[in-house]
Amino acid sequence: MWELATNFTEVLGAVLALLWGLAARWPGRVLVGLGLFAVVIQVGLVGLTWPTGWDFVSNRVVLALPLMLAPSIAVVVLCLPRMEPRWPIQAAAVGALLDFYVVFVDRPAPPYTVNVIVLWAILLGATGLLWWRQGRIRTLPVLAVVVVVLGGAVFYLQRASVLPDRLDMASMTNLDWGGGPVGMGHDHAMRSVTDLVGPVGRADAAFTLVAQEKRITLSSGATVDAWTFNGQVPGPELRVHQGDLVQVTLVNQLKNEGVTVHWHGLDVPNAEDGVAGVTQDAVRPGGTYVYRFRATQAGSFWYHTHQDSYQAVDRGLFGPLTVLPPEEVKGLDIPVMAHEWTTSQGVRTAFGTSDTLRRVAVAPGTPVRLRLVNTSDNTVWGEADKDPRTFVLTGTPFTVAAIDGTDLAGPTPLTDVRLPMGVGGRYDLTFTMPDHPVRLTDLADPGGGLLLGDGPAPAVRSDLPDFDPAGYGAGVPSPFKAFDRRFKLILDDGPAFYDGSLSFPSTINNLLFPDTPMLMVKEGDAVETTFVNRGHNDHPMHLHGHHALVLSRNGEPVQSWWTDSLEILPGQTYTIAFRADNPGVWMDHCHNLKHAFQGMVMHLAYEGVHSPFQMGHQTINRPE
Missing domain, CATH: 2.60.40.420 (Cupredoxins -  blue copper proteins)
Structure with a gap:
């Protein structure tokens, strides 16, 4: 309800500005009546969103509504039914424009003191000018002034937004x-x-990650001009045990790009966090860098570059990081990295490099842990900004044993649910392998996925309720x-x-x-x-x-x-x-x-x- 109402509020804000603008130029009962009706609807929409919480409506209630309501009331009191004088109608057009600015363009956050002063100064100043100059303003000079002012504002905002060189x-x-x-x-x-560096001493687990450019072929035959760690995408799994002192040597063989490694979800010392410009300088082409940290947390993590990460992670500079508990891990225990690749055949959804259905043989009775990692935005459906990636595990009851590398208390078996997951999130899915196939599917590509066991693939359903961690387990x-x-x-x-x-x-x-x-x-x-x-x-x-x-x-x-x-x-x-x-x-x-x-x-x-x-x-x- 909130999202629908707020979208209508924004659209109606544009309609209000248009209606009152037309009424200001050609005052008449129809246009003014439509403007007043739209004001009533706008107030009602804000009322619908109010139950969501004050934080969601405060900018509209404190700023937008008064700017719109005050001149509208003046129109009712002073202008009806003769449509004279015209200045309250013109002031309503200014108020509607300011309303649109608040709900769509600026969307200010509290505190609102400065916003109130500036916006009301504009409204009152414009109203005073309209009243004083009633009947004397010619359209073309006014439009010329508006165009010059808006053009200057756009030029200033564009120049002021440029980030500093350093x-x-x-x-x-x-x-x-x-x-x-x-x-x-x-x-x-x-x-x-x-x-704030990691510990010294002899490493229990040592790895080398080499950033390289390489053309990768997915299972469908589509190719990716990738940036890789050690020539593969995802990069090699770094599998260590809880308490290990880990050393990773990064070698940059990219031609023109810097690189770092960030250990997503692992709480390492700050100097080892791998964020270019914050905890280190990016490693230049031909350079090396050594990270050292103790793996104090057992769980599912991943690593990726934090240098130009919007481009570099998309192109492949990421991989799984698994920290095992001290006790022996039995059965099938694998990371599954969901990604979308920009390929020679368009954007492809994949688990690793498998953008078609991949089969893995698993004997019945085997304990299985799938360490599911979402590494990229959901762009195939064109909803990257609006919806998380959504997965379905079919063919067996399962538990979500861990979220973001931390075991859950009292997880219970689940069936027939969708698993929405934001970018960077991880779910550990555990079950005992049945005597028939089990399938993990990214709903962005219902034809692909991971198929465990022998036999025909089970059907994939998308019309399922969503898993909700807020009500799952013992807390x-x-x-x-x-x-x-x-x-x-x-x-x-x-x-x-x-x-x-x-x-x-x-x-x-x-x-x-x-x-x-x-x-x-x-x-x-x-x-x-x-x-x-x-x-x-x-x-x-x-x-x-x-x-x-x-x-x-x-x-x-x-x-x-x-x-x-x-x-x-x-x-x-x-x-x-x-x-x-x-x-x-x-x-x-x-x-x-x-x-x-x-x-x-x-x-x-x-x-x-x-x-x-x-x-x-x-x-x-x-x-x-």
């Missing part, structure tokens, strides 16, 4: 202390992120009794210039990087964060270096689970909590990498820690 991470000034004690910030540093008791910091982040979107280009970027508190908030904490803080998605797109929010406990959805408590990549759909509010126990400067961003590329990035910074690295057009570092 951006110092220590120069971030939008510091949000979450209502807790304000400290000295992150630029007055006692420690650099380069000091996790919250270790948080009180909070030192509380942050609220409004996720939205709208037309805007970013780095010189006009697009429809997704925003955090109506801001794009580098103006987004730097969430400031002190080591040991208990931190609560509330995400409010009042935009049109889904956002898998990923905080580096920490796992968060999901506390509530839409204000209602949930069966809590630990996550590092939380999928937040339009109209949803989530509250999560984490302990600030891993010092550093950490990226916190939407893992729909298109959104991050367009500015949906912020950072979590610990007091007294700074990053000496730079990013920008004149540096090698492009983290997204």
Whole structure:
């Protein structure tokens, strides 16, 4: 209901501006009546969205509605039925235009004090001018002034949006202390992120990853001009045991591109996090870099570059990272990496390089764990911004044993459900192999997938209910009794210039990087964060270096689970909590990498820690 009502509100905002604009030029009972009727409908639509929560309607109630209602009331009182004087009708056109600006173009986040002052100054100033000059304004001069002003504004906004050639991470000034004690910030540093390194000593597991360009052939015969680790896509599985000291040597043999490696979901020391321009410089062609960390968490993770990741992950610079528990793992235990490849035959959905149905022999009675990883946006259906990828496991009851690398408490058997998963998310699916085939399918390509066992493939159904982790299993008791910091982040979107280009970027508190908030904490803080998605797109929010406990959805408590990549759909509010126990400067961003590329990035910074690295057009570092 919320998404439908808010879409109608935006469309009606454009209709209102058009109707009142026509009425201002050619005043008449029909146009004015239609304008007033549209105002009533707009008020009703806001009323329909109100139950979703104040955070979803506050900008409309505080800003848009008064700007529209005040001149509309003036029209009823002063102009009906003779359609004279004309200036209230013209003022209603200004108010409708400002309403459209608020609900569609700017979509401001609280606090609204400056917005109220500026918007009402425009409305009252325009109304006063219209009243004073009633009957004396000629259309063409006014249009000329409007065109010049709008053209100048567009030129200014386009130039002002260009990102700096060099951006110092220590120069971030939008510091949000979450209502807790304000400290000295992150630029007055006692420690650099380069000091927060992994342990020394003899490695228990050592790997080398070589970034190379290579043409890859998928199972269908389609080819990909890929960027690979060790000549394969996905890259080789890094399989280690909990407690191992891991060493990975990165070698860059790409011709013209830098590269890093980020360990998605594994809470490593900050210097080992692999984010270009934040925790290191990107490794230049011909260069090497060594990462060292202890694998303290058992679970399903993955690695990918965090240099130009919007392009580089899409082209293949990713792979599975599995941390096994100390006890012996029996049966079939494999990572399944869902990806979409841009190929010689268009965009292809695949598990690994299999974009056709792949069969794997599994004996009945074998314990099976499929470590399902979503590595890319859902573009085949053309809904990359709106819906998560959705999978179906058919042929056997199964459990979702773990989410984002953390085992769930009390998981119960599931059948006939769809498994939506945001980008970067992981589900561990466990079952005992039956005496007939089991099929895992990405609904973006119902003809493909992974088929386990002998026999005909079971049919794939899409008309199934969605798996909902909020009501699954026994939940996790919250270790948080009180909070030192509380942050609220409004996720939205709208037309805007970013780095010189006009697009429809997704925003955090109506801001794009580098103006987004730097969430400031002190080591040991208990931190609560509330995400409010009042935009049109889904956002898998990923905080580096920490796992968060999901506390509530839409204000209602949930069966809590630990996550590092939380999928937040339009109209949803989530509250999560984490302990600030891993010092550093950490990226916190939407893992729909298109959104991050367009500015949906912020950072979590610990007091007294700074990053000496730079990013920008004149540096090698492009983290997204």
